[in-house]
Amino acid sequence: MTVSRSVELAGHIIDSGTLQSCFGVIMDMGGSFEVEEFDIGRSKTEKSYARLVVSADTDDDLQTIIHELHQNGATPIDPRDATVEPAPADQVVPPGFYSTTNHPTDIRIEGEWLAVDRIEMDCAVVVERNGNGQPARARAKVLNAIEEGDLVVTGESGIRVRPPERPRERSGAFGFMQGGVSSERPSESTIEKIAEAITQTKAEDGSILAVCGPALIHSGAREDLARLVRKGYIDMLSAGNGFAVHDIERDLYGTSLGMNTETLDHPRRGHKHHIYALSEVIRAGSIENAVEDDLITSGVMYECVANDVPFVLAGSIRDDGPLPDTITDTIEAQNAIREQAHEADMVLMLSTLLHSVAVGNCLPSTTRVVCVDINPATVTQLLDRGSAQAVGMVTDIGTFIPMLADTILDSQ
Template sequence: MTVSQTVELEGHIIDSGTMGACFAIVMDMGGEFDVDAFEVGRHKHEETYCRMRVLADSEADLRAILHELNQQGATVADPRDAVLEPAPADQVVPVDFYSTTNHPTFVRVDGEWLAVENAEMDCALVVDRADDDGTPRVHTTVLNAIEAGDLVVTGETGIRVEPPERPREADGSFGFMQGGVSSERPSTSLIEEIADEMRSVRDDDGSVLAVCGPAIVHAGGRNALADLVRAGYVDSLSAGNGFAVHDLERDLYGTSLGVDTESLEHPRSGHKHHIYTISEIVRLGGIPAAVAEGVVEEGVMYECVDNDVSYVLAGSIRDDGPLPDTITDAVEAQDAIREQAREADLVLMLSTLLHAVAVGNCLPSTTKTVCVDINPATVTQLLDRGSAQAVGMVTDIGTFLPMLRDELLEHPN
């Protein structure tokens, strides 16, 4: 028995490769398709429309194909309302729940298409009818926040995904990525465009989130980042316990993990600096107290405290100490990172794979993102995760941050 369903695609689907991807999905999954209508946009601002009938051998096969097409932005023609099922227990979702992408998504409820709040990948969609004005709202919900009785969207019906597209006119470096990651990309011109975007975000009262790894301190980028925080170009910071300890050790002893960051020599007893730094911050009661006491007088964490820049230090099983400021509960840390990510208009991911992935998993695909790392695999992994508005640079963070600082502070307008 053959079953079928008609789907529609609309937008810059040729330029973005969406149409070809959808054709390939149907064939790769054992289905067939017939194109019923195909209207090509003939000018650079015109969109293309395609309607096709998808055929499969069984309802299960058809549902699987439709799910994959949905992720690409295809919608079922003549849609019905989304199917809602109550969560059977806390932290438990219905078997056929819809698992989200990080793209802008809309859900049809009571005949109306509602925008999903807080787009994020790998979440459930919950419909809340409890607003005072009676208007339903749809929001992403992580598994640990699901409560028994929550109305969870299931299946593929009544769901529309709108992946960012590649228009015929690119939007500078932050347009849809035109190619792969390479260390040969023009760093100076990219840094100028990143600086322009940071100025624009600041002028619009937006938020720049810096995601920081310890290599910033090791490689000599610490002072430049501190200057950017002081100048108001960084509004929040996300890092691990290690970054903060290395930054504080650099202030107290001039070392990072016991190595002099200027001479690269190992001073006598330098191996003790890392642990003793943690001990001193614990003794004082945390980083803000250490700043208030005058024990910490410079560096990134100092500037965050002195300039009221919020920070989240998320702990891990590898941490020494940790610092009193470090969140050691993984779920609590995720929630804190998620709040930062939702507020960010621009994210700088600076030489850290683990924290960049953690923050990246919370970002919608439309948030402009810069990923800088000396390891090409780090940059590639972050760009492949789904951010369409992304810039990747394979370079030394100790070179990148001073260049960015100079561009912003020496050419403020």
């Protein structure tokens, strides 16, 4: 004897591959399906609709399939209210809690759908009530932020996931951001499209977050990124201790990790410049103090301070020093990155695997992401970790940033 349940999908489900993905999920997990209704959109803007009856051998098997279909945007025909249970202790969630995707999500409470605020992957959903005991809002919470008594959504009922759609029409500034990863695209035309997307984001009063790795400094792109910060095209910066130290070393000694980035020479005793730069900023008390004291007079960190661009420097076990501004507490650093991620409308991930994945984990799938790295595995890993909305460009960051800056600033 089998058990079954009806689900529906609506939107650009053919062009986005959503329908095909759902078929694959059902078959791969040992279930079966029948298509009860299928209305195909017949224009570039018209949406499609499908209703499926999903069957499995047991209730548990069916529930597992329905869970996976949720992640692909399928919604049960007969939605029930979500189940909530109080958290038994701080940082402890009830068994069977719902683990979020990074897609826009709604929770059904007392017959009403509530949009989940601050959605990101691998979180719990907590329902908050107002003073009259009525549901006020639902929001995603990382596990270490769960407090005893929080009403946590459990199970799969009353949950609606809405993956971003990908219609046929790909014109406009953001049309290129649906093409995955490639090292074969013409670099100049792709950079022009990225520049157009950045310009449009700023024209719409959006915020742009740059996630930067030390290779950007080593490759000689420092001055051009600093230009973009100075001209207002970068609103926030996320990086590690190493990026800031190398940027400051370049200002103080003309080197990055002891190498002159213009001549590629290694000055005598240049290997000490890294630690000397650290000591000078530590002596000043902070990067901001070093700028105000005219110790630091150029570069990315200088422009961030001079133009009130907030930055987060997240520390790691590898760090020398670290700088006074570097956040060495992991949870505190995650929370600081999370605040930036939820404020950003577009993110530029520039030659850094670890920070790209860290920021990507905090982003909703609706945030536009461009990832640039000389290593295609960096971009692929970002997508594999769940940031499927990212468009990747495999190229040298030292070539990309100057071309991007010239394209944006020359058009002014």
